[in-house]
Amino acid sequence: MQTAEIRRRWLDYFGDRGHTVVPSASLVSDDPSLLFTVAGMVPFIPYLTGLVPTPYPRATSVQKCIRTNDIEEVGKTPRHGTFFQMNGNFSFGDYFKEEAIGYAWELLTSSEEAGGLAFDPADLWVTVYEEDDEAIALWKKIAGLPDERIQRLGKDTNYWHTGQPGPAGPCSEIFFDRGPAFGADGGPATDDDRYVEIWNLVFMQYQIENVRSKVDFDIVRELPNKNIDTGMGLERVAFLKQGVDNMYEIDQVRPVLDKAAELSGRRYGAVHDDDVRMRVIADHVRSSLMLMSDGVRPSNEGRGYILRRLLRRTVRSMRLLGVEGATFPQLFPESRDAMKSAYPEVETDFDRISRLAYAEEETFLRTLAAGTTILDEAVVTTRASSTGATPRLAGDTAFLLHDTFGFPIDLTLEIAAENGLDVDRSAFDSLMSEQRARAKADAKSRKVALADLSVYSDFRAKGETVFTGYDVLDTPTRVLGIIVDGVSADRAVAGDIAEVILAETSLYAESGGQDADAGTIVGAGFDLEVLDVQKPVKGLISHRVQVRSGEVGVGDSATSVVDPVYRRGATQAHSATHLIHAALREVLGPEAHQAGSYNKAGYMRLDFNWNQALSPATRGEIEEIANNAIRDDLPVVTRELALDEARSMGAMALFGEKYGETVRMVDIGGPWSRELCAGTHVGSSSQVGLINLISETSVGSTNRRVESLVGLDAFREFASERAIVAQLTSSLRAPREQLADRVGDLVANLKSAEKRIAEFERAQLSTRVPALLETATTIGDLTVVAQTVGALRSTDDLRSLVTSVRERLGSHSASVVALAADVSGKPAVIVATTESARGAGARAGQLAKGAAAVLGGGGGGKDDLAQGGGSDVGAIPQALAGIVAALRG
Known part of the structure; x- marks a missing residue:
């Protein structure tokens, strides 16, 4: 049975039973706490929690989902995929346990001729929450299941809640027994791949508070309207109905896997590691296709980073299969053709999707070429210098690869692990944190987080906020609610920062790329400055305000006033x-x-x-x-x-x-x-x-x-540019049309002068070499010059001086030269060694790195020449003394 046919049967079955068929929501979730739609029930959360009034009593959907928290398991188990489709049926205070169990059992076990999925009842097991005797009785009554195929499990697996105060309830899950060839007997409680979960029924019947953990919370009351939330994994049912071993071999995924095998010249099923890589490719290509069809683009942040990671893991897996060239032009059309019957947009938008994917692959192939060379060298160096049981790649190396070459940390971790290395992840994370802090140092925003979404439920229940601002700038209205410090309040007084909910508003809430309106909310005895306008939940507009004067209360008459100039x-x-x-x-x-x-x-x-x-x-x-x-x-x-x-x-x-x-x-x-x-x-x-x-x-x-x-x-x-042009024409005594040539001549003359100055300074530097040679001291068999040379224009000048001194000392002598300077207010140190000194154990990279640590910065390099820097010019003497001490040691 094809995947699309299973999908059709699901929607037909529940549609015929009074459920509103709801199209799949976007993979980009409306929930601000989620990057993606991670479960079939996510689009229905506002209805299930009572935050938004339900538009229908019962509904069904086949929802696109993305989860990457188990990305390392993709390809290794039969059921882990980053993209999957969740068939769901939902009741919002309409029907409850008995009907939900009855629907599930009927659809699963009815014959194909009757529109069912034709599972043999003898192959099905169920689990229930250990205290849910009602569900157990219903399974026996409706399905006739014997006691041995109904297993009681605890809250950790069979109880659902959001992790926040709100609705919750026990779960009952349906499993398919694949048979003794796939694992040990004992039912789903064995947690074995033999038993595949295909359907989860959540009975949302309680209100909980004081949530301390997944299994520790207080049940305070039964819900007045009990809800049903169920989910059937479409891919899981498909691989069972199609008689294949895993979700990667179903009709919507297998074509990409086969194409990867063809391109690599390797046979699927021959080598386990190759099989895993082909499954990763098949999964990730499909996930990337679906994400891009919903508007996600590769980037270095948020959703775009997840997409980029999926694409790059695909490229990496193809390389591990021996294919080093571009493969997306062959892989993506296969996924498009497999998915277009269920999601036509992947075909209509394929030109755009393919451009994004192919360009990303080309970019990453260049990144791989540069980054892999550096990483390979670092692996060799790390192994050679390591004394521990497991060599550890330096965090600053991983950060250099990420920051300079765009080499993702997860790829560095993978390649390091393949070579038997750990990565100093804490050092990498510390450098990343420092970079983020620098990036945000000058960023200021007037945006402040909105209150916990649950506080809006009562306000949203009163209806949608009416936006009048297309036609008028001032709107008489009424204050429906006030939120202070995230909690609903009766009033706000002068000086307070609060959120105000109005019945109508002329103030535009930030959306569609347009920033929120500026303006005020005024009434008898109060004046509120509007700081921001947002839509915290669908259909509700919230105004973040500062009370400039007076006191505003719930129920007060008010007028929203848009700043007309803004x-x-x-x-x-x-x-x-x-x-x-x-x-x-x-x-x-x-x-x-x-x-x-x-x-x-x-x-x-x-x-x-x-x-x-x-x-x-x-x-x-x-x-x-x-x-x-x-x-x-x-x-x-x-x-x-x-x-x-x-x-x-x-x-x-x-x-x-x-x-x-x-x-x-x-x-x-x-x-x-x-x-x-x-x-x-x-x-x-x-x-x-x-x-x-x-x-x-x-x-x-x-x-x-x-x-x-x-x-x-x-x-x-x-006007500003015109004033600048006028000033230049006056200063340079040239008409406007000759300004470009005049400035070009000045720049050329300046470069020529700078070149002559640099040549003069280099000549002056060479005169300092004899004096530096006279400072040479002997440490064991080494001749050492370790001096500060004052202020220099650039590290190039310092490097030139260091190498000149080393040359004068002679290539056959065991010599170390370490010179430090103040370069534009920052300390710099450069260390050079001769071959004989390196034979005696002197390493320029290690010496420069140690000196840089004293200077408050970082450094390193090759054994023959290395440099470091920092922020503390006053620490230069201690840094040089540290080099001398290291050589003595």
């Missing part, structure tokens, strides 16, 4: 984003598709799919087209219509965005710019004013970013 600038910027996007596509073609944006009053940035820098001429053309659209005063028309209708009209949707059945479509100049967008916009294009495209940069191997100033900010930037 809103005007925000609408200009958002419409400018659409104009730039249309201009990009006109110049570069339809593949230059938006991949993210941000706009606020006076400024916009737009990321788009493209893999090379734009020439100045192309940038100028895009800017001119956008400004011509402003000049032409194109009409801006917004309409609300059905999603399918908007798409049939050619409306562009942003990959990764989520759209409801009814959408808002924004036209600028008719079909020239037609996008789905919930932001605020100008009435006609001329109101944008002016666009000044100020930069175009890379934000990844397949994405570029343009930034523009808009409206008055754009004019001010042009």
Whole structure:
């Protein structure tokens, strides 16, 4: 039975029994605490927890899921996959245990002719929570299961909760017995691969509090409305119904595995390690395909990093199979063809998906070539210098590979392990933390975390917040709720920072790339400054405010007031984003598709799919087209219509965005710019004013970013540049049209002068060599020069001085030269050794590293020449003394 057929039977079965068939949500989860949709019930959590009113009493879905917490197990077990599909049926206070168990047993054991899955009841076992006698009685009544095939297990496996106060309840799981060939007898309690879990039924019936651990919490009451949440693993059922040994061999996955075998010339089933690698490839290609179809792009952060890791592990596995060239152009089409019947978007979007994947592979192959060479050298060096049982690769080496070459730490760990090495992970993590701290040192944000989502449930139950800001800037309304320090409160007083929930609001909440409105909320006796506006849960708008004066209470009448100047600038910027996007596509073609944006009053940035820098001429053309659209005063028309209708009209949707059945479509100049967008916009294009495209940069191997100033900010930037040009024409005594040549001449003269100065300084340096030679001392058989040379312009000068002294000492003598200098306010030390000194045990890299530690920094290098640096110039004498002491030792 094909995977798509199992999926169809599931949806038909529950659809025929009154369940609303809900399409799969995106792999990109709405839950801010999750990177991905990790389980079939995730999209339904707001309904199951009562946070959002349920739109239907019962539902069913086949949900796309991604989990990478067990990524190391992929390929090694029959059931671990990073992408999987979870069939679910849900009841929101409608039916409970008896119906849920009855549905599960009927669908599993009914004949294929009757629309069932035709499992033999004799092969099925169930587990229940050890105290759930009700479930046991129902399994005996409905399924006729004997006692020996119903096993009681504890809270660690058969009790569900979110880890937070809220709904919870016992679970009952259904297992398929694969037979004695796959393991020991004894049922699911043996935790053996012989027994495969195929269905989990969660009976959500209690309210819990004081959650101390997975198994330690307080049950405070029964829920007034008991819920059902079930999940059947589609891939697990597929491999059982298709008679294969694991999920990697089912019809939706096996084609990629076979292609990997073909490309490598190795036979699947011949060598265990090769089999694992082929399964990893098959799993990761499919997961990557599905992630990119939902708008995720490779990057170094968050979801993009997970995707990048999957892609790079695929490349690495192919290399371990002996294939060193690009393989994605062969692998990804296989996965597309296997998945397109269930998810047509992987075919319609394949041009975009394949561009991302192929470019990522090309980039990583170059990374591998550079990084592997360095890592191989480090492995050899580590082994040679190690005295422990397990050699340990230095953390700074792993960090260099990551920071300079883009070599992911997990790949370094894998390669090190293959070579019998550990990695100093704590040192690596420390260096990464320091880097993040530096990156964030200057970053300031007015965003503050919203309250725990559970606090919004009562407010959301009163209905959706009505947004009026498309039509008016001021809206009379009522205060529905106040949150102070994450807790619902009756009022907030002057000086408080609080969240305010209104029945209606004209203030735009940050979304779709547009920043939140600036403004106020006022009423009789209070004045609130709006600091931020967000949508913490679907359908609810929360205003983060500071109470400037007075006291505001729940139930008070209020008016939301948008700052008109800010809103005007925000609408200009958002419409400018659409104009730039249309201009990009006109110049570069339809593949230059938006991949993210941000706009606020006076400024916009737009990321788009493209893999090379734009020439100045192309940038100028895009800017001119956008400004011509402003000049032409194109009409801006917004309409609300059905999603399918908007798409049939050619409306562009942003990959990764989520759209409801009814959408808002924004036209600028008719079909020239037609996008789905919930932001605020100008009435006609001329109101944008002016666009000044100020930069175009890379934000990844397949994405570029343009930034523009808009409206008055754009004019001010042009005025500033005009003032600079006027100043230069005056200072250089040259007309504007000759400025470029005049500046070019000055730069050329400056470089020539700098070259002459450098030659003079090098000549001066050589005169210092005799004096340094006179400081030479003898330590055992070594001749040692260890001196500070004061301030120098560069480490190149210091290196030149060190090597000159070493040459004068003679290559046949056992000599060590260690010189330190103040280079632009930072200490630097360089150590050089002769061959005879190295034969006596003197290693420049070790000496420089020890000196750098004294200087408050890091260092190292080869045995013959190495350098270090730091932050404490005053520690130079101690650093040199440390080198001398090390040589004496």
